[in-house]
Amino acid sequence: MNKRSFLSTALAVQVLALVPGLVRAQAPAGLAPGPVRITSTLPAGSGPDTVARAMGEQLQARWGRAVVVDPRPGGAGVVAINAMKGQPPTGNDLLVADVGNLSINPLIFRKLAYDPEKDLVPVALLYKTAFFVAVSADGPYKTMKDLIAAMGNKARPLSYGSNAVGGPIHLGSARLEGALGVEMLHVPYKETGQLYAAVSTGEVDWAYGSIATAGPLVKGGKLRFLAVADSTRSPAMPDVPTLAEAGGPGGIDALSWVALMAPRGTSPATVDAINQDVNAALRQPAMAERYAAFGFAASPGPAAQVGDLMRADRARYAEVLRRVKVSVD
Template sequence: MKTIQYLAALALVASTGAMAQFAPSSAVKISSVFPTGSGPDVVARVVAEKLQGRWGQPVIVDAKPGGAGAVAINGMKGAAPTGNDLVVVDVGNLSINPLIFKKLSYDPQADLVPVALLYKTAFFVAVAADSPFKTYKDLMAAAAHKNAPLRYGSNAVGGPIHLGSARLETAMGTEMLHVPYRETSQLYAAVATGEIHWAYGSVATAGGLVRGNRLRFLAVADTRRSPAMPEVPTLEEAGGPKGLDALTWVALMAPKGTPAHVVADINKAVNDALSQNDVKEKMASFGFAISTGPAQQVADLMSADRANYADVLKRVKVSID
């Protein structure tokens, strides 16, 4: 009798475990706040291909840039919380926008639930290849002159590059002139031609211009050197502020109300995809650092960076209607 009861219990556990597995019976749609062909978009498609092979269902990446992420997020947030609708976003959408938009059409905490971190990437201090600033200390010395403030740029007012640069400006104890551009390509073209003195850039966004001898990286705003460009010193190694970083990250989110077991299963599937050698090689080519782990790490990053940027915004006044 006890044997029969034991076997029945095992069968129940096995049945429950099988029911808990996320196995979509129809296509999975991943909306993206990023334009087609951008680094995050490429990563999303690489991961989607792996998920499609795992689940046996189409996994479609739908690029919907615009509205500071609102177009993609609002198009997904009201979907049924089954795991079939996801969205790829970054630190700006989750931690910065709630601080700078007077009327934000979505609430990252009320409308979304973290699923998985896709990657982190650090920003480098980029100057023109023929810039007179040969080292980061040269840049610091020039920034100390009050008569002719240095000009730095960003691709969006209130974005990670703008606010990250403002943090560095404060840490250096200087005042510089911020020049915003509409597109990333315009920003780095302005650095390369000397229209502005420097800008933060990643391997994915500015690395091509470095390899093409149009830009030069003086330092990386991280606590350790980038494996993609190990010859570039950290800010601290270059004589800059200690313990200061400028990182951005990209995550996968689901509609609020998505069951915890579904989130956990998708999280595992994404982590498994990111751990495959061909994916790791692709990510490394972009300078993206994979950080596999539970969905909680996304929630932790959201909270920590919201506090960090709130501190920056006490000095850099940014408000968008």
């Protein structure tokens, strides 16, 4: 090797070492030639879309091939899932879906165009996120105890909002309602932007919201977080108490999660290889930075944990739906 070749090779190795995951640049076993497409049930520009694109960048660097994120929101996830579920099970077509698509839809849709258990294969958990109790910053509720006291006023039932009938926010709120033994008015909105604007103006009394969705209005002084519906405080907002700490019921959490899925028939070897690369990406500082901005919690682990979450949350929401009657044609 001449001096010029040696220096070029040494420089290339140094550059690769600076980019996490690029040294291997090897696609998982089973992937067909060509790009990888990640279809998403979640809208472009949302927090989940942002981290899905960040994950796509990490996988593209690791695999040495294009990884494209294709948001197709609509139809409670049906649009995206139908576009992906029949694709060849090589690992070149993946899906980003949330708890609503995977655990709740089978409970509330009389005719659902897909079966999450039969049409899809869990690959990796991308993140979990907890919901906070959000109220207007200028409203009368300064603490969770204030809000709970008002919930018990039968002369003026309180209202809570959600971004979808039968969605995680709606059913999580109904779960809190049941735990407190009160009745409130549910007001659904079409978009999260409309929902939190309505909370900020007092059009509805409160709503569950995440740091990704409602956090910007908290920072802007329009909303206040009274409590987080989780067993522990959020590292992103450690000053906000848990529901139990704030005087609410214990053991009542409200969480959402997003997972990476593949079409039925994708081989266990391919699933395992993608799972390992996703988990490696989740441990990268660049991903940790993206996650921290939205209050998302990474939970690297085997693909089986997604299936466990799907089944556990289906049972949890089935219990809520026995009291809150929701069905969609």
